[in-house]
Amino acid sequence: MKKILSIGLVRGLVFQMIGTLIGALLVTAVRAAMGLSAFSARTFGFTEPAWVFGGFVGVLAFVYGTRVLDDWIAWARGEDTPEHREDEPGWRKYFSPSLDHKVIGIQYTVTSLLLLSVGGLFALIFRTELAASGLQFLSLKMYNTLMSLHGIIMIVSILLGIAGVMNYLVPLMIGAPDMAFPRLNAFSFWVAPPAAVLLLSSLALGGFDTGWTGYPPLSARAPLGMQMFFLGVWVAGWSSILGALNLIATVLRMRAKGMTAFRMPIFVWAAVATSLIALTATQLIGLSFQLVMFQRLFGMGFFDPAKGGNPILFQHLFWFYSHPAVYVFVLPGLGLISELLPVFVRKPLFGYRWVAMSSLGIALVGFLVWAHHMFTSGMNEYLRVPFMYSTLLVAVPTGVKFFSWVATLWEGKIELPTPMLFTLGAIVAFLMGGLSGPPNAIVATDLHLHDTYFIVGHFHDTMFGGYIFPFFAAIYYWFPKATGRRLNEKLGKWHFWLMTPSFLVLTMGMMRIGLLGMRRRIADYDPALGFDLTHTVLTVAAFLIAISVLIFFYNIYITLRKGEVVTGNVWNSRSPEWQVPSPMPAHNYDRPIEVVGEPYDYSLPDAPYVRFAE
């Protein structure tokens, strides 16, 4: 028992349960003393305020229980703590707070894969329900809850996934011993698991039926699960904000000697661009959700027209984050494409500076386009055209990236191991997503396409191309760096060749029925529309994707047990992290690195990128 409790994750979960209970009991006692109704039979005894406050206290208790705050508490008491803390060897370090950015990166990545599976499972359940018209086995309420949770769990999973990749790679790429603030880094990760618990707890607390957007007025009267959703996203937002803060500080302050801005690996540029959005805009989704929470708890009329509030205001606040958020999701992925292509083409990245600037460009333009989600919402009509043009402007920096990728591939010596396959898959998938974007941006066509499966297809294209494919590419590519073993190529190719066609069928099928008028977010459809066959095909495609991901998990399992051991520069890369043996030692580079050349001069074998100090 004592041994189990020495694991940070277990202790955190126990503390979270106790904390939730204490918080809820506290509110119940206060309500009873004030003469308000203190119990609710429908939600396991506690009232809504009790659950919300309890959930919040539970998160604090979780973080405290993992002991990730211990150093800060010691500092506040005026005590000094050691600069480094050595992790225990073996797998146990991954379940407790660690200050090593590589351990935290893997913690993020594994949590992300776990949530990806949960979100994918939810999708499979309601996708099966949609395979034929009529309701088969899900209630309407359950369908709505699963559909909404699929959205938000996937989003949190993506945020954790990019945080994992950035955490692992950026300090290695810029030659830093760790992130700028290792304790903050650990904290950023350890607020994410309780947030995931909160999100999943909404299943038990009545669910919610608003989709992941949580628009009032529906979200102001949805069941209690809505509040758990709001609170969970709010907490996950802090993980994202603080992680972004840490990353920007790391890149600005921790670069190796000679690593000027335009000699950084291109992924670092993408990571900075994405962090700039996450650092600032995330506050507004937190605020908008907090306002709805308070509207429900204290009757504050922000979005209640009867009290002089305005529901459209919510959409403005919400999309001010949630549109740039999709660039948070895809920019690191697009950076990974630019990072991996030169390695497998053996050519310099075409137009390095343009690609670096295009990441920042997408991030900046991303702040000016939010209202294109609201063309049909009843906002002021004069806002439509400026937002249409600003949205179309996004295609310019994105086009720069495509141009660079094509020009990099041009006449290269293309090798096709699994990471390169996923990189090429990402380009194809993102091209599909990119081309299906402008029809949604143009007001005239969006009025027809809004809230149809066309949007769903477009969105899944961009998420697969911008995140899923590059994320898998990154895992196949850097797995040897992290573990010293190389993932099985044969299984990797099965994974790719099963996933890619199924994915293309899935999203193109979605777009087809969307154009024909299939509404999104509905549990049932009229058989007379003739969508039954397409929906069956889409469901089969979804299951094939699931099988391919299972192959991937099996690949990880089998490789960790008896995969090919590789310690050298597997991909013949110029990047600094591959110049030292795998797996990476605990404090990164024993000898500090110094940048002496350009990062992508693959055509010049005698001109190294980095050199190790004597």
Place this chain on the structure above:
Amino acid sequence: MEHKDKQHAFQLGVSIFIVLAFLTAPEFLLAVNFPSVPLLVLIALAKAALIGYYYMHIYRLKQAEEGEDRASYAYKTGTARLGLWLFLLSDSFVFGGLLVTRFSLLAMNRPELNQALGLAVTSVLLISSFFMNRAETAMQHGDRKNFLSGTLVTIVLGVAFLLGVVGVEWRTAPFGPGDGAQGAVFYMMTGMHAFHVLTGVLFLLVIFRNGLRNRYTVEKHWAVEAAAVYWHFVDVVWVFFYPALYLIGSVL
């Protein structure tokens, strides 16, 4: 500007405070007699700029520690300073969002509030910033006595501000949080700001206690600087919230 001489540094703090006070008085009188939104915004921006430059020392972000030993306290403080300012940038989006909410829902109306109390709490917070600056300046010159007294006065004034807003204004306002958009906006804005003041007071209590136990030196007192910058930031937020809630527009 950084002053080597302690006496000059103290005097600079006083002069900046006098300018801030002189900007606040016309702000109030102006709104009563001649409500001009652009002028109020300009005054708020001027106050924020003065506090940001002279009290929060934003220019220190540019001080290059390049070439210095990365493991040195000075370099690490530079990194921590950048981190703190990034946090403030992020946090200001919350307050910006609240201002957007206020102007979107209430437009050129404002809630019916106690003007005398509003001016009083604003002055209290401004004076607290002066003492905070005095405490930090004292620490920079190794003057522990003035550091402790300045911090203590700041804490007392911070608590007084909280009592004025949450204890008095919240109780005497003629509307509750559930009463229309003005109730929602007023309680949310003051509540969010009061929460930040509360965390600032807790932070100050921590540095006060550690100061009593002589934990800070002229070279190593990043915690003091961080507490001061955070405290001034909370003041800057109020520089914008005060006109937004008390001065701009006509009473509902």
